[in-house]
Amino acid sequence: MVLYEEVNVHGYDEFCQAVSDRKGKEIFAYFSGNKDDKGKSWCPDCVKAEPIVRGEMSHLPEGSVFIYCQVGERAYWKDPNNEFKKTLKLSGVPTLLRYGTPQKLVEEECFKADLVKMLFTED
Amino acid sequence: MSPIGKHDYDLVVIGGGSGGLACSKEAAQLGQKVAVLDYVEPSAKGTKWGLGGTCVNVGCIPKKLMHQAALLGTAVKDAQKYGWQISGTVSHDWSTMAEAVQNYVKSLNWGHRVQLQDKKVTYLNLKGTLVDKHTIRGLSKAGKETILTAKNIVLATGGRPKYPSNVPGAVEHGITSDDIFWLKKSPGKTLVVGASYVALECAGFLTGIGLNTTVMVRSIALRGFDQQMAGLVTDYMESYGTRFEWKSVPTRVERLSSGALKVTWTNTQTGCEHSDTFDSVLWAVGRSPETKALGLDKVGVQISKETGKVIVGADESSSVPNIYAFGDIGEGRPELTPTAIKAGRLLAHRLAGRSSELMNYDNVATTVFTPLEYGCVGLSEVEAERRHGKDGIEVYHAFYKPLEFTVSQRDSSQCYIKVICEREGNQKILGLHFLGPNAGEVLQGFSLALQCGATYPQLTRTVGIHPTSAEELMKVNITKRSGLDPTVTGC
Secondary structure, eight states: OOOSEEEEEEHHHHHHHHHHTTTTSOEEEEEEOOBOTTSOBSOHHHHHHHHHHHHTGGGSOTTOEEEEEEOOOHHHHHSTTSHHHHTSOOOSSSEEEETTSSOEEEGGGGGOHHHHHHHHHOO | OOOTTOOSEEEEEEOOSHHHHHHHHHHHHTTOOEEEEOOOOOOTTOOOOOTTHHHHHHSHHHHHHHHHHHHHHHHHHHHGGGTOOOOSOOOOOHHHHHHHHHHHHHHHHHHHHHHHHHTTOEEEOOEEEEEETTEEEEEOTTOOEEEEEEEEEEEOOOEEEOOOSSOTTHHHHOBOHHHHTTOSSOOOSEEEEOOSHHHHHHHHHHHHTTOOEEEEOSSOSSTTSOHHHHHHHHHHHHHHTOEEETTEEEEEEEEOTTSOEEEEEEETTTOOEEEEEESEEEEOSOEEETTTTTTHHHHTOOBOTTTOOBOOOTTSBOSSTTEEEOGGGBTTOOOOHHHHHHHHHHHHHHHTTSOOOOOOOTTOOEEEOSSSOEEEEEOOHHHHHHHHOGGGEEEEEEEOOOHHHHHTTOOOTTOEEEEEEESSTTOBEEEEEEESTTHHHHHHHHHHHHHTTOBHHHHHHSOOOTTOSTHHHHHOOOBTTTTOOOBOOOO
16 A cells, blocks of 8 residues: 555646645656656666666655656756746755755655655654 | 672763764764763753754754844845845844744754764764763663663763853843754844853844844953953944943843833943843843763762863763763863864774773864954963963954955944964964954964964965955064054055
8 A cells, every 4th residue: 555645747837736736745846857758768877766766755754745756858947937936946866855844855866765765764 | 789790881972062972973983882861851841852952952053043144134235246136125034034943953963963874873862971980870761760880981061051040031032052043033123142152153143133132241251252352242243233241141031911021230330220121131141061960979070179070081081981971071182072072983983992092182273253253263362371471472453454345335443353473482372363254264274383383484484365355464573562553554
């Protein structure tokens, strides 16, 4: 039985909506560059990190939410004024974070299964 | 007891602060199997925090950020003289500042956690006690026990603020530096009891953000620092708006029906009793080492009867051969983050058998981040006189005016420099004292100079950067001995 809820969103507005719909819940978010129609992301680090992150998802706390957010196309991401960079203060993709806390893993940090597990399980 | 030669870890460090983290990470990098235990006993008011120790959570970091908040308030006032049009009055919101500071500290807690994991240091959120010289008992918050064995044990548990023992109401109604940085609401009108750098720095930023602040001093300010400089620091604070109650000791703290705190004190010079009401009382009357609950007596680790700190050798060793102690709990050691970090790293190298280099605790530069900052390296004037005799030293000094103070019409009466040198021989610089803006930044380079044995002639032969306040250090030429006016005039 799956203990957490997985939500898939595209873009900043959908992400914010998904968060506000789930007030009071513990939310983890994974930000990735958009996948093409073959399911491959333009972001090579995101391609590498995803199976590692998914591999640790069994450790997600009961009742938590995992939001998988595709941020947009490469050109949108490269713009330093995009909403993810400006408002959420994301510095790179992939980013895996515990929403509402400073706990996050950025880029190569997402390749380390033990760090991903630590983010999912420690306070 | 573990079988001989087989311990769980090569090294267990008790304490995850500046020293403990540096030591454990370095040891792991050198191939040792390391665990670090960190546990924060909540303050009397219930405040607690994450990994990183005093500096990160309730010391240097939040202090400097709040000091910066206060300086910005002064800068905003100055800005108008420089042409900035600021409509209306400028006020400070404590919650905005506190939330930003607290979030930054939490990101540091996480950063340290990631680093430990990355460097393969086992992190345990347990309160560690010594069972025997190779065994540690770790207790979790829930009371669960874990036993670890280690070849070497390092104690780096730091210190916590003291409460006065003889003032009724002190614990129930007062807070300490453990609490001030984590308050969600403004402390309001505050009485700071104490005159250490902790007291003065806190009183300084509280005044700077617009709060009615009083400092209550039992005897002298900044004990251990050059007293002439300490006087100038407090003179500036008084002119800046901090109230001082000198030669006074609190006798009781009571909570009134209004919710305010009534503090009664005695002026020890006049013998008169006074009282006033405050929203908060901040005790900054010293820190005590976290050595009482370590089980040191059981294992034979000797502590100083006077201070409670662990008696250590030059290599940070305790009276028990495989147990070491450093950082704030080491007897006679400076209570500073950079010395703890460096000592921790050198200790790790020695324990891994890679080097025999000892920590050099001499000529460590420090800065007191009061509203007008005081940076110093080397000896105080009194200490220099004690070691070399009054006739054996030459004291060069100058009152200067930072250029930025001119247009903003700020009072620079306490902006002062003192360079203490040996009078004979090559006139080696023994101590350097700077009171002025950005003292920490100004002084860092000069600490290198002292490390290299810089002399007064070398100082005067070095061309200053213009226009800065730091250049006044290169130009200092009036001696105290001459009795001439040390005020710098013009370019």
